[in-house]
Amino acid sequence: DSGVTQTPKHLITATGQRVTLRCSPRSGDLSVYWYQQSLDQGLQFLIQYYNGEERAKGNILERFSAQQFPDLHSELNLSSLELGDSALYFCASSVGGPGKEGYTFGSGTRLTVV
């Protein structure tokens, strides 16, 4: 167990729908990062939050949004889903920046859009 908890583990939904992925970081970690892993794009950085505030944005679509709550858990919202959004979505956490241990990843949420 890495200490980073992601739910749900699997999600199957239809095109056009909206889903929410949840991530609880390791105890003491203030930063949360979201990554998308699809077959043709590899692991792509989506967005980072630090202590409730957005810190960095990567290749995140406008249909996607995220937030980090006061208890430091984070949610990634995906709307108007398309077949191409099917992917493994990872959350990672760190103390702030790289820290002494780097980044720790959760086990991911596998999203299938049908």
Place this chain on the structure above:
Amino acid sequence: GIQVEQSPPDLILQEGANSTLRCNFSDSVNNLQWFHQNPWGQLINLFYIPSGTKQNGRLSATTVATERYSLLYISSSQTTDSGVYFCAVVPGNKLTFGGGTRVLVKP
């Protein structure tokens, strides 16, 4: 942005063999990590190694930051070592991943 290249892209090993995976990066980095993605999709943190050498059981890693490369050594490979090995670097504040090395260890 920074480029991270891993080689070889694919590796087939007989159980018990040794191997070396390479990661080259195009700019200075603050952090470098090696991950193993198992067949179930889990990303396991192997090493946090911005410089120097570390060992953990049959795995070891060396990063030469001044020459912008890192090596991951797998000794006495086992079937459970199969999966994809990723190198990831932090030039600023977020991890940028290489394309990975897919390893298959045959019994």
